[in-house]
Each structure stands twice: as C-alpha cells, then as structure tokens.
C-alpha cells in the first residue's frame with residue numbers, strides 16, 4: 001500500500017521511535033512544529049478519525065491509554081497538546097490515522 005506510515009510500521013522507511021507495542025507506534029515527527037513533536041499511530045491502516053466506529057474504536061482507547069507514557073518517554077515534563085487532523089479542511093496530509101503530541105515549550109493559546 002502506498003502509505004508512508006504503513007511503510008514506517010513495516011520498517012521500509014526509518015523512523016525515530018519513541019514507543020512501540022503490538023498495536024501502536026510512536027515516532028518523532030520529521031518536521032517538528034514544537035520542540036518535542038511525536039506522532040502516534042495505530043499499526044493497522046485506518047485512514048483518519050473519520051473512519052473510527054464502534055468496531056475499531058478499541059485502538060483509539062489503546063492510543064489514549066498509551067499517550068501519558070509516550071509523553072514521558074519523549075521527555076515532555078510540563079504539559080502537551082494532542083491533535084488529530086482529519087480531512088482537507090484540517091490539512092491532513094498523511095491518510096493514516098495519527099495523533100500529534102506537541103510539547104517542550106509554552107504553546108500558542110490558539111489551536112488554529
């Protein structure tokens with residue numbers, strides 16, 4: 001499949017891994033938008049948040065259960081922001097569900 005994040009999961013593209021378990025991978029964003037910027041993805045290909053439903057939402061729960069540990073592993077110590085861009089108006093560029101964790105500095109009060 002022509003999906004950059006699936007290629008990262010398969011080890012075909014290198015990544016700077018922060019956390020991995022049987023269903024989740026977290027790695028440093030290649031183009032960081034904060035001093036610490038980690039991307040968390042399900043290993044299974046789900047196109048976006050818009051594809052989450054009752055039968056696959058367990059992966060969303062697993063990701064959120066892992067986020068505090070991922071933030072600690074990324075050495076975020078004073079709070080963080082979690083963002084998922086979904087669809088064109090949100091400028092989603094990689095069509096594989098992912099959550100950005102941004103931290104390491106005081107972030108803007110604006111979210112747009």
Ligand code: AMP
Nearest residue numbers: 004015028029030031085091092093094
């Ligand atoms: P989004 O714009 O929300 O779809 O976010 C996609 C993110 O993936 C962007 O922040 C990119 O910098 C990041 N990204 C794209 N390719 C890679 C890669 N090979 N390794 C790490 N991060 C990547």
Ligand code: ZN
Nearest residue numbers: 003006045096
């Ligand atoms: Zn994918």
